[in-house]
Structures are given as C-alpha cells and as structure tokens.
Amino acid sequence: MSTPPEKSSLPAASLDAALRPASWDEYVGQAQVKASIRISLDAAKKRGSMPEHLLFYGPPGVGKTTLAHLVAATLESPLKTTSGVAIERAGDLAAILTNLDPNTVLFIDEIHRLSRKIEELLYPALESGHLDIILGKGPSARTVELALPPFTLVGATTRVAELSGPLRSRFGGGTYQLDLYGDEDLRAIIRRSAALLGLDAPEETIASIAARSRATPRVGNALLKRVRDYAEVHEKPLSSALTDEACELFGIDALGLTKDDRRYLSTLLEGFRGGPAGVRAIAAALHEEPETVEHVYEPYLLRLGFIERSPRGRILTMKGREYLDATTKN
Ligand SMILES: Nc1ncnc2c1ncn2[C@@H]1O[C@H](COP(=O)(O)OP(=O)(O)OP(=O)(O)O)[C@@H](O)[C@H]1O
Ligand SMILES: [Mg+2]
Structure with a gap:
C-alpha cells in the first residue's frame, strides 16, 4: 500500500483536526445551513461589522466545530475556543470576554453546560457588548458596566433542549440544526x-x-x-x-451497528416488550447514562427507523424487530 509513514502514525485524537475541511467547498452537504450562514457572514463583512451570534446544534461528529472554524476563517477573525464546562465562575467568563481581541469569534462548545448564573452574565455581553461587574458586597455593592471588544459568539451543543429560552433567543444570527448525513x-x-x-x-x-x-x-x-x-x-x-x-x-455490521446497538434493541424487545419505555429505564437496564443512550445510540436507530419516539417512551418498530430477528438467526 502507498501510505506515507508519517500519515500512518497519526494519533487518533488529531484525526478530526487533520481531516477538518478548511473551506466551504470542502465542507460537504448541509447546503441550506451553509448558504444561510454565508449570507449572514457576507452581509456583516460588507457592513464592516461582526455578524450576530450563531448557534449550531446536532449529534456528535456532524461538523459543528468545523463550522465554527469556517466562520472565523471567513471573517478573517481570530477564533477563541472554550467550553461550557470550563466556565464555572463569573470570573472565568469575565476573564475570557475582557481578554478577547477585537472582532474575535468566541466559540463556546457544549454551551448547554453553562450555569444559569453564567448565562445571565452573558446576556448583556451578547446584547449590548458590556459586562455588569459587581464591586463590593452587601448594601455598598454597586454595579459597573465594562465595555467589551466587539465579538461574535458561536455556540455549539448536542442538547439544544437544555438551553434556556432566554439564551436561545439571543442568537440573532440564527440557530442551525445540523442533520445526519x-x-x-x-x-x-x-x-x-x-x-x-x-x-x-x-x-x-x-x-x-x-x-x-x-x-x-x-x-x-x-x-x-x-x-x-x-x-x-x-x-x-x-x-x-x-x-x-x-x-x-x-463487531460493526453492514449498517454500522455494534453490539451496543443490538443490546439496546434486544433490551427494548425483551426487557420492555418492545416499549413504550422511557429513556431512563432503558439506560438503567443497559447500565448506561441516559444522555449516552439518547444522544449516541438513539439518533441513528431513529434514522434507521428501528425505533420511534412516542410521548410515553421509545417503541421498537417492525423494522427493528426484523433486524433483530435476522441478526440473532445468523
Ligand atoms: N460537512 C462535512 N464535510 C466534511 N467533513 C466533515 C463534515 N462535518 C464533519 N466532518 C468531519 O468530521 C469531523 C468531526 O466534525 P466536528 O468536530 O466538526 O463535529 P462536531 O459536530 O463538532 O462534534 P462534537 O459534537 O463531538 O463536538 C471533522 O474533523 C471533519 O473531518
Ligand atoms: Mg465539536
């Protein structure tokens, strides 16, 4: 085989970065999302200002981080990356925001992990570009407004439902859902x-x-x-x-399913008589976190039409039963 040796030793962790599309043309699919983001970016560039804040959501590995990189590259802006988990205290957020170079794209990954307190601090920063800092304590405490350099927030999340309404409404540049491919x-x-x-x-x-x-x-x-x-x-x-x-x-079959997926399906069939079963109950039976079940296993099983979501829980479909029958026979 003609693989150059330096490529063979590429560590798995850097695979994302090595294969990350560097231009809009290399970013395959998601045509509507791309077109619509590019309009916001082009319009902002024409005006000579930063675009409004953008939110990307969708399952893991579908290109949210990649889009954030493309947004910054298009604007020729510096990209500052952080995560909702890393911003624990008010001081963490203040340090990030006050140290931004002007016209930075601030990418907050896993933005659903921000606490309500941090979200509230973020609102004035997103709306009018300032931070309210409280000086002192008790009755003598006062709030000072600190002006921030212009920036665009790009948020990404796999769990958009966990974002508060007020935070969601502040993404004036649009909320974009990235679909499976x-x-x-x-x-x-x-x-x-x-x-x-x-x-x-x-x-x-x-x-x-x-x-x-x-x-x-x-x-x-x-x-x-x-x-x-x-x-x-x-x-x-x-x-x-x-x-x-x-x-x-x-252990990956022709559809890309693994033994974990088959265990999910057979648990739904045997443990819950095909459902409806709540995601928490399924997760407990599988000894998994409900989040993993909901965000890692289920999106693809739903897409294959092997399970359905109903108000009372997950249901194994006919197609799902047929798949299980066929795999257990073999
Ligand atoms: N539209 C695309 N065209 C080409 N490659 C893509 C596309 N989307 C994603 N990729 C590839 O998949 C890898 C994972 O994408 P990315 O890191 O952007 O996903 P993500 O949505 O941020 O995932 P996570 O939710 O886990 O953070 C990228 O390195 C890139 O190589
Ligand atoms: Mg990412």
Whole structure:
C-alpha cells in the first residue's frame, strides 16, 4: 500500500483536526445551513461589522466545530475556543470576554453546560457588548458596566433542549440544526479523507465504509482509519471484502451497528416488550447514562427507523424487530 509513514502514525485524537475541511467547498452537504450562514457572514463583512451570534446544534461528529472554524476563517477573525464546562465562575467568563481581541469569534462548545448564573452574565455581553461587574458586597455593592471588544459568539451543543429560552433567543444570527448525513455526502467525505491520508481506496471500499458510518462524518473517518490500519497489518490493498473482514473483527455490521446497538434493541424487545419505555429505564437496564443512550445510540436507530419516539417512551418498530430477528438467526 502507498501510505506515507508519517500519515500512518497519526494519533487518533488529531484525526478530526487533520481531516477538518478548511473551506466551504470542502465542507460537504448541509447546503441550506451553509448558504444561510454565508449570507449572514457576507452581509456583516460588507457592513464592516461582526455578524450576530450563531448557534449550531446536532449529534456528535456532524461538523459543528468545523463550522465554527469556517466562520472565523471567513471573517478573517481570530477564533477563541472554550467550553461550557470550563466556565464555572463569573470570573472565568469575565476573564475570557475582557481578554478577547477585537472582532474575535468566541466559540463556546457544549454551551448547554453553562450555569444559569453564567448565562445571565452573558446576556448583556451578547446584547449590548458590556459586562455588569459587581464591586463590593452587601448594601455598598454597586454595579459597573465594562465595555467589551466587539465579538461574535458561536455556540455549539448536542442538547439544544437544555438551553434556556432566554439564551436561545439571543442568537440573532440564527440557530442551525445540523442533520445526519446521506449516503452520497458520506461517500464524498470519506473519499476526500482517503485522499488526504494518501490512501488508494477504490469506490466500493468508500461505499462500504460510508454505509457503516452511522450517517456521521466523524464515525466514517474513524472507521476509514481503522480499516486502513487493518489493511496495513495484513499487507492487503483496500477493498470491500477487506472492509467486511475488518468490520467483522471490529463487531460493526453492514449498517454500522455494534453490539451496543443490538443490546439496546434486544433490551427494548425483551426487557420492555418492545416499549413504550422511557429513556431512563432503558439506560438503567443497559447500565448506561441516559444522555449516552439518547444522544449516541438513539439518533441513528431513529434514522434507521428501528425505533420511534412516542410521548410515553421509545417503541421498537417492525423494522427493528426484523433486524433483530435476522441478526440473532445468523
Ligand atoms: N460537512 C462535512 N464535510 C466534511 N467533513 C466533515 C463534515 N462535518 C464533519 N466532518 C468531519 O468530521 C469531523 C468531526 O466534525 P466536528 O468536530 O466538526 O463535529 P462536531 O459536530 O463538532 O462534534 P462534537 O459534537 O463531538 O463536538 C471533522 O474533523 C471533519 O473531518
Ligand atoms: Mg465539536
């Protein structure tokens, strides 16, 4: 195989960064989201001001962080990245905001993790570009307004429902939902990643990796890398037969489902008679966090039509039962 050695030793953690699209053209799919963000950015650039604040939400690995990078690059602005978890106290937020270079894109990942107190401090910063700082304590305490350099907040979250209404309403530049990807887009993403990794991947290999990507670019890229590793170890060229062989070893089936997904489905069937079952009860039966079940397992199972959400809980569909039947027979 023709893989350059320096690419082979790429640590998994830097795969996202190495394969991250650097231009709008390389950012595959999500056409409506891209077009609409670019209008906000172009309009702001024409006015010579910073655009209004933007919020991106969607499942893990669908391109939210990548979009934040593209926004900053388009505006030719510095990008400052932080996370809702890292901003615990008022002082943390004040330190970040007062140290921003003018016209920075401030990216707050996992923005749903900000406490209400921090959210409230953020409101004046988002609306009128100042921070209210309280000096002193008790009856002699007074509030001073500290003017901030102009900035655009880009928030990202996998859990938009956990954001308070007042915070959501402050993203004047728009709230954008990133969807899971269709097969053609996934193939384009994996084709590009294969080229960047210096791999000679036939179209059939790309298609079989795309089909197992759980409709998620990050999952596809990671699987491409694992299949590449497998091919190197076995000193075989990439092919769909080799992909099948590798995926069988990894426990990933033709739809990209793993034993954890099958355990979810069989728990819903056997433990809850096919539902409806609440996500907390399912999570407890699986010894998983409800958040993991809801945000990692379920989006793709919902997309496959193997489960449905109802007001009373999750339901295993006919399609889900047929899948389980077929896999347990084999
Ligand atoms: N539209 C896209 N086109 C090409 N590659 C993409 C696209 N979206 C995501 N990717 C690839 O998937 C990887 C993961 O994307 P990214 O880190 O932006 O996801 P995320 O939504 O921020 O995930 P998380 O919720 O876990 O933070 C990127 O490094 C990039 O290589
Ligand atoms: Mg991210």
